[in-house]
Amino acid sequence: xxxxxxxxQMLDDIGVDSSRMSLQWASAAEAPRFVELITGYVSDIKSxxxxxxxxxxxxxxxxxxxxxxxxxxAAGRKPRTAFGMLAKKLGKDNDYSPEAIAKGVKAKVIPxxxxxxxxxxxxxxxxxxxxxxxxxxxxMTGASSEEMDKALADLAKKKHVxxxxxxxxxx
Amino acid sequence: xxxxxxxxxxxxxGDARKEDFNxxxxxxxxxxxxxxxxxxxxxxxxxxxxxxxxxRVMCTGRIDTRFILEAFxxxxxxxxxxx
Numbered sequence: 001x002x003x004x005x006x007x008x009q010m011l012d013d014i015g016v017d018s019s020r021m022s023l024q025w026a027s028a029a030e031a032p033r034f035v036e037l038i039t040g041y042v043s044d045i046k047s048x049x050x051x052x053x054x055x056x057x058x059x060x061x062x063x064x065x066x067x068x069x070x071x072x073x074a075a076g077r078k079p080r081t082a083f084g085m086l087a088k089k090l091g092k093d094n095d096y097s098p099e100a101i102a103k104g105v106k107a108k109v110i111p112x113x114x115x116x117x118x119x120x121x122x123x124x125x126x127x128x129x130x131x132x133x134x135x136x137x138x139x140m141t142g143a144s145s146e147e148m149d150k151a152l153a154d155l156a157k158k159k160h161v162x163x164x165x166x167x168x169x170x171x
Numbered sequence: 172x173x174x175x176x177x178x179x180x181x182x183x184x185g186d187a188r189k190e191d192f193n194x195x196x197x198x199x200x201x202x203x204x205x206x207x208x209x210x211x212x213x214x215x216x217x218x219x220x221x222x223x224x225x226x227r228v229m230c231t232g233r234i235d236t237r238f239i240l241e242a243f244x245x246x247x248x249x250x251x252x253x254x
Contacts, residue, residue, distance in 0.1 A: 004252070006236050007239045007240070010236055010240065011239075011240075016243060020249045021239055021250045021252070024205075024251070024253055024254070025205075025253070025254045026208045026253055026254075027204050028207030028211065031208050031209075031212040032212070032217065033208075034205065034208035034209055034211075034253070035212050035217045035218075035219045038220065038223060039219050039220060041196075041249065042194065042196065042220040042223070043220075044249075045194040045222075046192055046194055050192065050194070051246070051247070063243075064244070067243050067244035070240045071241050074235075074237045074240055075237060
């Protein structure tokens with residue numbers, strides 16, 4: 001449940017319609033119910049269209065890059081540790097209500113994930129086209145200027161990117 | 172890969188009308204519950220759309236957020252997890 005909520009919020013962060021992901025329960029004895037669930041879900045996805053064409057969704061080429069960055073970010077130590085600590089806390093408080101889970105994921109897991117996702121996406125953007133300035137990168141990644149400044153500073157510290165008169169490139 | 176083939180079919184249908192759209196869906200089914208339900212549905216000859224590609228896991232606890240993101244990255248239009 002916590003994992004599903006984390007995945008949903010990560011998908012929201014990168015601009016995928018998070019209702020494309022569905023978590024349902026069907027026991028081995030509930031074959032007709034399973035058929036209903038699948039039929040309903042497939043027709044739901046059909047009405048949304050292909051990934052990148054739904055309403056409130058980023059376009060397909062942006063999503064491809066974002067998903068690439070997101071997969072790397074989801075493997076990052078910081079969001080994964082935060083996830084583990086959140087699971088521990090929810091267990092300790094014995095509060096698995098949807099509100100508590102959503103609130104916990106939003107506060108603890110997503111900030112680390114988002115920062116990593118923006119950093120990875122910056123690297124991908126610069127790989128596609130070097131010499132971009134911070135404003136370009138903000139519009140490509142959807143980051144605010146503070147988030148972008150921090151991401152660029154961290155990447156520069158690790159010597160992954162370098163600046164030349166306001167224009168950034170991969171090292 | 173069959174998913175690429177499906178994408179090509181979707182593009183070649185030209186008009187991209189929603190009724191012709193054939194989504195590629197990845198399904199994570201847990202062995203004891205959902206996979207068994209799907210198996211039972213197959214044996215009982217229930218009809219349902221063929222768009223779900225099934226990955227059997229022993230328990231939905233096995234699933235990580237990375238699986239879901241990777242599925243979308245590889246071209247899935249939807250991810251269905253059955254527990």
